[in-house]
Amino acid sequence: MAITWSPTQILSGAAITGLSNGNLTASSNGSIGCYFANVGKRSGKWYWEIQTSSDYSASMLGVSALQHSQVYPNWIDRTMYSIAWRADNYIVSHALIRINTGVSTQNARIGIAFDVDQLRVWFARNNVWVLSGDPANDINPTATSTWFEGSIFFPSVTVSGSGESATLYADASNFTYTPPTGFSALTEPSDWTGLVGRALPTSSLLRRDMEDGGALSIIEPVTRLNAIPPQSRRVRLCDQRSGRLVREQWSDPTTGEVDFQYLREGQWVLYALDHTYEHEAVIISDRLATVDGLRP
Secondary structure, eight states, rough: OOOOOOOTTTTTOOOOOETTTTTTTOOOOBBBSEEEBBBBBBEEEEEEEEEEEETOOEEEEEETTTTTBBTTTTTTTSSSEEEETTTSSEEEEETTEEEEOOOOOOTTTEEEETTTTTTEEEEEEEEEEEGOOOOGBBBOOSSSSSSGTOOOEEEEEEESSTTTTEEESSSGGOOOOOOOOEEEEESSSSSSSOTOOOOOOOHHHHHHHTTTTEEEEEEEOOTTTTOSSOOOOOOEEETTOOEEHHHEHHHTTTTOOEEEEESSSEOOOOOOOOOOOOOOESSOSOOBGGGOOOBB
């Protein structure tokens, strides 16, 4: 099996459109949040390349954990489970940390080196590593992803602008540049076993999130006062007692539901951020979610 962009969503198995060139090229498709490669890794040091188009001005590329939803509007700069190099030159890590590289991703061969064991990522444009990075010597990683330790990670892109595209090169024979010393081209098999629609083993979840991980989930609808249609909003899950931010993601634009999975039993509070600036209340739930409000 060739390593390409996956023609189906990794977790749900739903079909994805917008692929061509033997599923190597992903084009603009407003119906999904991002494309994943069909091979993901839990350990090792890996390298791949992505060729961006000349009009690549509104898209992003990087690496995403299995838990990142591929459903629109979950672009890879919008959840804590991804690291994205955007077309506006910024690296966005965990949807919170922003670093200006001063370098464009447009019309370039982008190299990505990912040390899964140390959860460190380096980006290069035409073989020049940004921010003085040196993956071969483990110096100046562009970003780190320690927030989701123990997960499975996939090359990923969001292609949002009209006419834009991103082509994946994961086979060493198709590389333009030599991988950094110690890094290898992606290989089969994937560490994702293909258990579509099933949860990850609890032991993996707890390794990923020692403080808040568990086998429960919170599923709640997002609505506006006096409005029936479901709402897509950025939702934050916080620990009720300390106020600490634990998770953050967008609610589904079709159902309006937000689904926070793999949580321990506890007291949680959810609230939504209204990015429309319409100054109308957006509500999720007026109760705290304890074990009675969680689902196994």
